[in-house]
Amino acid sequence: MTLWQRLDGPHARPFAVLLACTLLLAAVDGGQGRFLSAATAYSTLQIFATISLVTLGLGLTMMIREFDLSVVGMYGMAGCIAVLMGTQHPWLGLWFALAIGVAAGIVQGFIIVRLNLSSVGLTLGGLLVFVGIAFVLTESRSLPYENLGVALVLNERIESIFSIRSIVAICFFVGAAAIFAWTRLGRDIIAIGSDRRAAMTAGVKVDPLVISIFAFSGLCASLSGVLLSYSLASASPAGLSDVIAPAAAGAILGGVSLAGGSGRPLGIAAGALTLAVLRSGLNAVGAPPFVNDITLGAVLLSVAVLDGPYLARRLIAARQWWRRAEGA
Amino acid sequence: MTERLSGRADSTIAAAAGPLRARFQQAQLSFWAQSLGMVILLVVVLATPGFLARPSILSLLTTVSFIGCVAIGMTLITISGNIMSFALGATVGVTAMVFILACNLLGFGAGLLVGLLFGSLLTGLQGLLIGWVRANPIIVSIAALALIYGVTQAFAEKGTIYAELGTVPAAAKGKVAGIPIEFIVFVLAALIAQFILSATRFGRNLLMVGSSFRAAEAVGVSTWRTVTGAYVWAGFFTSLAGVMLAIRYDSANMDYGVAYDYDAIAAVLVGGTAIGGGHGSALRTFVGAMVIAVVQVMLLLRGLRQEWQYLAAGLIVLTVIILQARGSGR
Numbered sequence: 001m002t003l004w005q006r007l008d009g010p011h012a013r014p015f016a017v018l019l020a021c022t023l024l025l026a027a028v029d030g031g032q033g034r035f036l037s038a039a040t041a042y043s044t045l046q047i048f049a050t051i052s053l054v055t056l057g058l059g060l061t062m063m064i065r066e067f068d069l070s071v072v073g074m075y076g077m078a079g080c081i082a083v084l085m086g087t088q089h090p091w092l093g094l095w096f097a098l099a100i101g102v103a104a105g106i107v108q109g110f111i112i113v114r115l116n117l118s119s120v121g122l123t124l125g126g127l128l129v130f131v132g133i134a135f136v137l138t139e140s141r142s143l144p145y146e147n148l149g150v151a152l153v154l155n156e157r158i159e160s161i162f163s164i165r166s167i168v169a170i171c172f173f174v175g176a177a178a179i180f181a182w183t184r185l186g187r188d189i190i191a192i193g194s195d196r197r198a199a200m201t202a203g204v205k206v207d208p209l210v211i212s213i214f215a216f217s218g219l220c221a222s223l224s225g226v227l228l229s230y231s232l233a234s235a236s237p238a239g240l241s242d243v244i245a246p247a248a249a250g251a252i253l254g255g256v257s258l259a260g261g262s263g264r265p266l267g268i269a270a271g272a273l274t275l276a277v278l279r280s281g282l283n284a285v286g287a288p289p290f291v292n293d294i295t296l297g298a299v300l301l302s303v304a305v306l307d308g309p310y311l312a313r314r315l316i317a318a319r320q321w322w323r324r325a326e327g328a
Numbered sequence: 329m330t331e332r333l334s335g336r337a338d339s340t341i342a343a344a345a346g347p348l349r350a351r352f353q354q355a356q357l358s359f360w361a362q363s364l365g366m367v368i369l370l371v372v373v374l375a376t377p378g379f380l381a382r383p384s385i386l387s388l389l390t391t392v393s394f395i396g397c398v399a400i401g402m403t404l405i406t407i408s409g410n411i412m413s414f415a416l417g418a419t420v421g422v423t424a425m426v427f428i429l430a431c432n433l434l435g436f437g438a439g440l441l442v443g444l445l446f447g448s449l450l451t452g453l454q455g456l457l458i459g460w461v462r463a464n465p466i467i468v469s470i471a472a473l474a475l476i477y478g479v480t481q482a483f484a485e486k487g488t489i490y491a492e493l494g495t496v497p498a499a500a501k502g503k504v505a506g507i508p509i510e511f512i513v514f515v516l517a518a519l520i521a522q523f524i525l526s527a528t529r530f531g532r533n534l535l536m537v538g539s540s541f542r543a544a545e546a547v548g549v550s551t552w553r554t555v556t557g558a559y560v561w562a563g564f565f566t567s568l569a570g571v572m573l574a575i576r577y578d579s580a581n582m583d584y585g586v587a588y589d590y591d592a593i594a595a596v597l598v599g600g601t602a603i604g605g606g607h608g609s610a611l612r613t614f615v616g617a618m619v620i621a622v623v624q625v626m627l628l629l630r631g632l633r634q635e636w637q638y639l640a641a642g643l644i645v646l647t648v649i650i651l652q653a654r655g656s657g658r
Contacts (some may be wrong), residue, residue, distance in 0.1 A: 125646030
């Protein structure tokens with residue numbers, strides 16, 4: 001196996017892309033110390049904390065060849081619930097929002113399993129309902145969170161680059177990676193994604209596992225929604241809805257395929273971290289904000305085309321056509 | 329997604345082998361359930377005070393038309409087996425901007441042409457990638473969404489651009505026989521799309537590609553042309569909405585199409601087009617869009633605040649999706 005093949009392999013690719021992006025940004029910075037600084041590392045980890053948990057939940061549903069669109073709505077709704085409930089007791093708001101997230105995930109997973117539904121359709125319905133609930137709860141306003149102490153604690157720097165938010169996210173990924181490495185669960189999840197019928201025949205308890213993955217996805221989305229709303233000290237029903245693009249992009253960059261059956265938690269972490277590095281790095285070197293959108297779009301588009309199942313066939317056909325045209 | 333399609337084909341065959349009578353009864357049942365739902369809705373609507381007053385109906389007809397045109401476009405994408413596009417809302421905004429720019433430079437007629445062409449090409453390009461190398465439609469549309477927002481931000485820093493005075497003729501904002509022009513365009517769009525789907529060879533190919541990609545390929549349908557065509561038409565119908573919004577407000581910005589993707593797919597699903605592709609119609613999407621809009625206006629007239637509309641739309645979509653799954657016996 002050559003070095004290139006090893007770097008392009010499904011498990012190493014997310015880390016190779018992450019490394020390439022970091023080196024590229026360091027080169028753009030040109031040793032001025034804007035990119036490779038503790039401040040940029042801190043803001044990278046803050047962005048990582050904002051998007052990575054949703055990415056993990058969505059990525060796991062993609063691994064079993066489902067797609068949980070409702071994370072977008074859950075993200076916003078959980079933040080609104082926590083801010084409404086948790087002014088006096090932040091923990092109460094947190095637990096309440098998490099419980100609702102898990103319950104909604106279980107209900108959605110249950111319906112999908114029992115009725116054998118397409119998860120895109122059902123979670124789209126879930127998404128619209130969650131957004132609706134968020135609007136009704138907040139009466140279409142942006143809510144301030146009065147308990148500013150919580151926001152300060154959550155964003156306080158620990159060891160100059162971490163914060164409680166990013167440590168929570170990192171703990172989730174370490175936990176998920178450990179489960180994938182040392183238990184059957186990870187292999188069962190991959191098996192469900194590769195071939196559900198075969199997994200069932202092999203004795204994997206498919207239905208409970210699918211339901212729990214949707215529950216986990218609801219948990220991740222609501223947790224990151226709550227943490228973000230607490231740390232911004234506000235929640236709004238509409239403002240959080242642009243989370244689907246980074247979440248899907250992070251999962252795809254992390255080696256999860258929409259066809260199911262591939263991906264690892266650490267890969268997803270690398271994917272989300274790539275996006276965070278890009279955003280904070282571009283910010284640090286003084287690029288205007290739209291550069292981040294364009295980079296994100298370009299990266300996603302290239303991955304989509306490179307992963308297109310007909311790409312090889314089309315290229316071969318094009319080459320043959322080219323040769324014939326040359327010969328004639 | 330390919331695997332899912334083939335899985336669907338298996339289950340269709342299995343269902344066809346089942347007792348025909350049971351399936352027939354089920355189809356009848358769902359037909360009656362749908363009709364009953366419509367009658368109940370109609371009664372509640374007519375009993376709502378103020379619904380039949382002219383202003384509320386006119387504003388209903390106008391607002392439903394913008395989302396409705398996007399929904400007609402989305403129908404073609406869903407039928408082609410590519411689920412949905414997240415970029416249509418952004419396409420509405422950017423088409424409106426291109427239209428206003430072209431109007432200011434070239435005049436109204438040329439601007440109209442440029443705007444519609446731009447939207448069709450922009451979406452058609454995504455269709456080309458999806459059809460030609462079979463790139464994942466969800467990812468391509470999310471990438472397109474990010475690119476469209478990024479590029480427009482780079483070009484239009486101020487956000488909103490305005491039409492120069494007198495470029496948009498007043499007749500384009502008026503009514504024909506008391507009906508807003510927007511609604512007439514929406515009805516025409518639904519009819520054109522339905523004609524394409526049920527009376528042309530392209531439409532037949534589209535339904536075939538959507539219901540079984542491999543089978544369509546095996547019988548020699550040029551799948552990439554069909555998918556690209558579906559996206560070109562989807563872009564055309566979507567840009568109609570963008571152009572009409574720009575005409576109505578004499579200006580354009582990227583906020584115009586926000587969340588239209590979700591509203592549009594809601595109308596498509598409520599109309600009864602299958603999310604897995606291969607089955608559906610533009611006229612049903614028309615009905616779906618109208619049902620959602622009527623329910624929302626009714627809630628408003630009954631004194632519930634705006635935010636309940638969002639919740640209602642979500643609950644309708646959820647109910648319809650679950651009922652459809654039961655009705656089709658999958």
